[in-house]
Amino acid sequence: xxxxxxxxxxxxxxxxxxxxxxxxxxxxxxxxxxxxxxxxxxxxxxxxxxxxxxxxxxxxxxxxxxxxxxxxxxxxxxxxxxxxxxxxxxxxxxxxxxxxxxxxxxxxxxxxxxxxxxxxxxxxxxxxxxxxxxxxxxxxxxxxxxxxxxxxxxxxxxxxxxxxxxxxxxxxxxxxxxxxxxxxxxxxxxxxxxxxxxxxxxxxxxxxxxxxxxxxx
Numbered sequence: 487x488x489x490x491x492x493x494x495x496x497x498x499x500x501x502x503x504x505x506x507x508x509x510x511x512x513x514x515x516x517x518x519x520x521x522x523x524x525x526x527x528x529x530x531x532x533x534x535x536x537x538x539x540x541x542x543x544x545x546x547x548x549x550x551x552x553x554x555x556x557x558x559x560x561x562x563x564x565x566x567x568x569x570x571x572x573x574x575x576x577x578x579x580x581x582x583x584x585x586x587x588x589x590x591x592x593x594x595x596x597x598x599x600x601x602x603x604x605x606x607x608x609x610x611x612x613x614x615x616x617x618x619x620x621x622x623x624x625x626x627x628x629x630x631x632x633x634x635x636x637x638x639x640x641x642x643x644x645x646x647x648x649x650x651x652x653x654x655x656x657x658x659x660x661x662x663x664x665x666x667x668x669x670x671x672x673x674x675x676x677x678x679x680x681x682x683x684x685x686x687x688x689x690x691x692x693x694x695x696x697x698x699x700x701x702x703x
Contacts, residue, residue, distance in 0.1 A: 489625045491633040492650075492679075493534050494643045494670040497542075497550040498523040503666060506580050509546075509639075510573030510607065516549045523667040526688055528553035531669060537631035540620065542568040542638045550667065551637040562637065567616040570639035574607030600645070600655035610658060614645030621650070625674075640664045647672065650679040 498520030502509050516524065531554045541551040541562040551562045576584055584592050588605070595602050603609040617638070624630045640663050647670050648658040661684075664670060668687030673680050 489621070489630055489632065489634060490674055491534070491536075492621065492672045492674070493531070493536065493633070493635045494646065494664075494672070495527075495531055495550065495554075495635060495637045496640045496643055496664045496666060496668055497544075497546040497637065498527075499666040500546050502578075508573045508576045508579055508584075508604075510570055510577040511544070512577050513544050513546075515545050520546070520666060521549065524550040525553050527667040527669075528557055530688065531635065532557040534633065534635060534671075536633045536635035538624070538634045539563070540565050540568060540634065540636050542566075542570070542642075544569055544639070547637050547639065554635070554637070565620055567620050568636060568638045568642065571610060571613045571641040571645075572606075572608040573604045575605040576607065597659060600648070600658040610641060610645040611649075611655060613642050614649040617642050617646040618649055621646070643670055647681070647684070651681060652679075 498516045500509065500514045500520055501517045502512070502514045503520075504517065536558070539551065539555060539558065539560055539562040541547050541564050543564045543566050547568070548562070548564070555562050579587075581592055595604060600611045601609050603612070617636075620636070624634055643664050644661050645658065648661055650672060653661075664685050665687060668685045670684050671682040671686065673682050
């Protein structure tokens with residue numbers, strides 16, 4: 487088998503998501519709404535019937551993966567490379583906090599998100615590169631899956647999608663954030679990734695991201 491379909495699922499809501507706080511590598515659990523989102527989305531995600539399921543080691547991703555894994559009768563494989571973007575000194579802060587401590591830094595970061603990092607944090611390109619390693623290993627593995635589900639984080643999903651689609655880095659910010667418990671579906675055809683769906687989900691149950699929400703961090 488060789489990898490043909492890739493589904494990227496973002497975790498459910500946390501209290502920090504609701505408060506618009508930057509999470510990064512902070513290990514924040516799902517709140518009650520996030521747990522309900524994960525349960526609601528699980529049947530649709532399990533319907534992709536992936537041969538392999540991998541998950542970020544952070545608990546909000548593992549909690550989101552659990553109901554899908556239960557339906558599939560499988561155990562997700564954790565991988566630290568699927569962690570969210572490190573937000574460095576901005577972790578735990580809101581946009582207002584960042585504006586107070588680093589005037590004009592927020593807009594510069596948002597407009598140059600592929601190559602600009604928060605203080606002591608990661609760029610979106612660095613995050614996408616480490617996630618790409620996971621995908622490349624699945625492609626080159628002699629007994630690799632035909633379809634794979636990666637349960638991860640919004641910032642990583644946006645960056646990895648842009649990288650796999652070969653979008654110029656200057657245009658990565660054009661991709662909207664992925665909402666909680668929404669997903670991206672990509673298909674590999676003749677060595678090129680094609681986008682089948684983006685930010686798909688149960689919109690009546692899982693609310694879309696606010697316009698100002700940073701892409702999942």
